[in-house]
Amino acid sequence: MNSILIKNARLVNEGQIQETDVFVKNGLISRIGQNLNEVADTVIDARGQYLMPGVIDDQVHFRDPGLTHKGDLYSEPRAAVAGGVTTFMEMPNTVPNATTQQLLQDKYDTAAQKSLANYSFFMGGTNDNLEEILKTDTRSVCGIKLFMGSSTGNMLVDNVHTLEEIFKQSPMLIATHCEDEATIRANTQHYVEQYGEENIPMSAHPLIRSVEACYKSSSMAVELAKKHNTRLHILHISTEEELALFANDVPLEQKRITAEVCVHHLWFDASQYDTLGSQIKCNPAIKEARHKQALFQGLLDNRLDIIATDHAPHTWEEKQAGTYKGAPSGLPLVQHSLQVMLAFYQQGKISLERIVEKMCHAPAICFQVEKRGFVREGYWADLVLVDLEQNLTVAKDNVLYKCGWSPLEGQTLPGVVTHTIVSGHLAYKHGAFDESKRGERVLFSR
Template identity: 70%
Template sequence: MKTLLIKNAQVVNRGQIRAADVLVKNGRIEKIAGTIDAPADQEINAEGLHLLPGIIDDQVHFREPGLTHKAEIYTEAKAAVAGGVTSFMEMPNTKPPAISQGKLQEKYDRAAAVSVGNYSFFMGAANDNLEEVLRTDPKTVCGVKIFMGSSTGNMLVDDARTLEALFAKTPMLIATHCEDEATVRANEARYREQFGEDIPVEYHPIIRDVEACYKSSSFAVELAKKHNTRLHILHISTAKELDLFRNDIPLAEKRITSELCVHHLYFNSEQYATLGTQIKCNPAIKGPEQQAALLPALLDNRLDIIATDHAPHTWAEKQNTYFGAPSGVPLVQHSLNVMLEYYHQGKISLERIVEKMSHAVADCFLIEGRGYIDEGNWADLVLVDLNKEWTVSKDNLLYKCGWSPFEGHTFRGQVQSTIVSGHLAYHHGQFDESKKGERMRFTR
């Protein structure tokens, strides 16, 4: 593998920013010092740029297999890397779903062949696959995903005995989508009576409301406390749920952790009027009062990490009426940009963005050798020009679905280069796909 020397960077790592050179050799960070004079196959002058650890996104839907008209591992991994995401953890609700060891392995094999980013895949839980779940290797798989709410195919786990067994017996991290199905169905029935099948999309956060989220999340927390399960609750979207999480102990000591997704932070229900089903997702984007509670909770560590829940659908699918338009938003190419917008507004520091998008994700999932710019770690690195302005357009979108709710928006801050496991995978708008990403490993 080529050696790479990054000169004159502002290195953001472990709560500090310092000027340094970084030497990469054999895929890993060989040396970090004020000045490094060493021969290298490639050299980047990073004067005026900030060097961040690669973002690790713990929740994406890349739609392969079975839904590749929307997205595929190849295209979405490229979009991720262009946005500074060097590693991703992908969800099991594909067609067929990854609810057996065989189907899970097929996804790993596919990623090894086509993904420019590092990868891991969740094992999916269903009402009838407990034995398959228990065979999952904690050292080579990021976790087990339980949908405690509406989902694709045979993946809604709503049997109480199954849930009890999963929380009692699963020896690794369980990640949950928490929305109470009965509450959602009752709300749907109420508004169907009023509007029929064409419910205005503005009612989405009323149908998938605060109580639906809290009832399910609190039940998951109750189960986890009962069985001392390692629980990670995905995409928190309400102020009420924040009381379920602690911030009085370090992340390394937590058995129950939480995630904030960028769309719940960035959008609120007032934008359904202009964006409509583009921002229809589950859990729903809710009112300004719910949105306003999320950033303070991230900053005080009740919310532990930032992710995307990247979930693309075609533009045509999104143009359907309320029940016909699928839930999900393409986001993985722009998550760092969203957070840099808050940085430029003075609402979060660069060091805290790195903590929540890289360090804390590595710590939460016990990822081996990633998430920090440390000597000996894998070289997952992102060079960013914090002041470069650029406008999102169809010409620079890399999602297979070809659209984004950010189209026309000008961001300040642009990824210049992305290094994935020591390989310069993306540089000034161009990809080098001669080397694929690595399968992530875990120190459990």
């Protein structure tokens, strides 16, 4: 493997920004310091640029296997790397659902062949696969995923006894999608009666998948976790009300209950359904503006621990199905999540140090990722160089997702990722990919 010497970078890491050099050898960060003179195969002069750990996105849907017309384990990791995401954790609601150890292993085997980024996959829970869940290897699998709300296939876990047993016996972190199914069904029926099946407006989405539906499910998950001392991580918090469920006076390393916010719940609000329509239809729903303001504050005060994407591509044709009920939920975002947060930095809402904390350090701590998420000697060299003097206007011709579109099209975002190093491999440089090496399977110190 080629050695790399990065010179004169502004390193953003562990709450500090300092000018330094970084030497990478055999996939690892070998030395950090000023005026390094190691001989390297590749030398990068990063003067004026910011060097960060690679982003760890703990929630993506890359659609492989079974839905690969939307995205796959080649196209979406490639887009991720272009956006500075070096590691992803992918969800089990593919086709077939990853709810047995063999189906889970099949996804790892596919990623080893195709993924430019580092990878891990969640084991999926159902109402009747507890025995399979308990076989999950805590060292090489990121967690157990439970859909405590509407989902695809056989993945809605709504049996109270099953939930009790999973929370009681899980050997590892449980990540939950929390929306109360009964509330959603009742709300849907109300709008069907009001508008008819074919005429529900897109703006009804946050009223159907309501604040009440989110809070009711999240509070149940928290109650179960406290009862059984379960390691719980609640994904994509979308309401101000849910923030009261989470502590901000405990160090992340000591938290048993953690929470995530996604970039789209910070960036968009319900006023944009009129212009963007189904492009911003996702579960849980993007809600009125007071929520995104509260979520941002919750991020800054540490009630929300991690920033992720819930990247979920659908084809443009699927998204433009013409009716509220016909359009699938999900947004493609993994290529631009870091730049969205850099836009908030440019607006003075968050520091670079805090962005790195929430997108790189915190996922590593939360999931106990081994030797990633920080720029430290002896750690894997997952590194990103960003030029904040450049901007990028998101457009169809620079979107790399297989689905070919982004809800951010037309937006000019600050900061251009110039280089992405994945496990010591210079995978992306000034718009060009080196696909001669695949990413690594992530391990966990548990």
